[in-house]
Amino acid sequence: MRFKTNNIIATGLVGLTLIATSLYADDNKVTVATVNGTAITQDTLNTVMGMVGGMPGAQQVDKKSVLNDLIITELARQEANKAGLTERQEIKDKIKDATDRLVLNTWTQEKAASFKPTDDELKKAYEDRTSGEKVEYKARHILMKTKEEAEGIIKELDNKIDFADLAKKSSDGPSASQGGDLGWFKPGTMVKPFAEAVAKMEPGTYTKEPVQTDFGWHVIKLEERRDVKPPELETLKPQLEREYQQKKMLAYMDELKAKADIKVTLPAETAKPAAEAKPAAEAAAPAPADAKPEEKK
Secondary structure: OOOOHHHHHHHOHHHHHHHHHHHOOOOOOOEEEEEOOEEEEHHHHHHHHHHHHOOOOOOOOOHHHHHHHHHHHHHHHHHHHHOOHHHOHHHHHHHHHHHHHHHHHHHHHHHHHOOOOOHHHHHHHHHHHHOOOOEEEEEEEEEEOOHHHHHHHHHHHHOOOOHHHHHHHHOOOHHHHHOOEEEEEOHHHOOHHHHHHHHOOOOOOEOOOOEEEOOEEEEEEEEEEEEOOOOOHHHHHHHHHHHHHHHHHHHHHHHHHHHOOOOOOOOHHHOOOHHHOOOHHHOOOOOOOOOOOOOOO
């Protein structure tokens, strides 16, 4: 991939080179070009070539073309300085905002990284994460609006009526057309009463009493059960460490807030009325990962 001078802005190379400008004035670096006395170093050239080479669609990076872009960018930077742009208040405000974000992001990352979980803490987090992933179930269900209707379904099953046929004919659930088939799922993907009922069943059996959830009354048939080997600790370790750091960081910020002298001066009339707040309990119940969005039974 070759970059021409007249398409620097289009390719985004100006942005990349500006990132590298902090490398320019280092007397210990090999200089590959000077622009009105300002040095462009070999390290800067290598850095920008690496950035360009990693861009989507990049095939070949031409050193002379990239260096020419660096020279043009430096000339543009010098002209911008001559124009006094850095003295404009809006530019100063944007520089301050960018500096604040950079400082805040750097501090947050470094502070979070300072929280190191012990081996025992990692092991416990791993056990908590994988405790519900050691078994999977394959089941069908028939959803009815009332307990009496569900009890009627159980009577029909007792009379040897096929479960899938009954589901297609009678179930109010979205899986009715598939004979109530829910596929394979882990207990944690189902609402608690449903998961607890399935955990007590033997493959090939159906519930003798209807199971009530917020969706209605379920008659469940467990078809298969299988053990699942959870990921190894080393596989989950990076994710567990990040979650640990996030938790510790939130706790640390709560401590700072508790110790700080904070005075809220927000006028009362601008606060959103509590009645307008959306209840947290409106969150939808979990459903199998492989089920359709509406299949949350």
